[in-house]
Amino acid sequence: MADFDQELDASGLNCPLPILRAKKALGTLSSGQVLRVVATDPGSVKDFEAFAKQTGNTLLDSGEEGGKFVFRIQKA
Secondary structure, eight states, X not given: OOSOSEEEEETXXXXXXXXXXXXXXXXXXXXXXXXXXXXXOTTHHHHHHHHHHHHTXXXXXXXXXXXXXXEEEEOO
16 A cells, blocks of 8 residues: 555656645645655755645655655645
């Protein structure tokens, strides 16, 4: 079983597109569900930390996989 409910591939997109796409995707999820985001923009690391704080959603974890940045955000 996957540890997320929906995946968003924001590879190749630069700020602020990964955040905007994530915001849109989170809007389709129910409270408590998890969105996994894959991004290539190094700036997205700080962006998603700030995004989580501003929106009240929880950034469960972030890391790097194969040169891409991966985030798991739980909807508030």
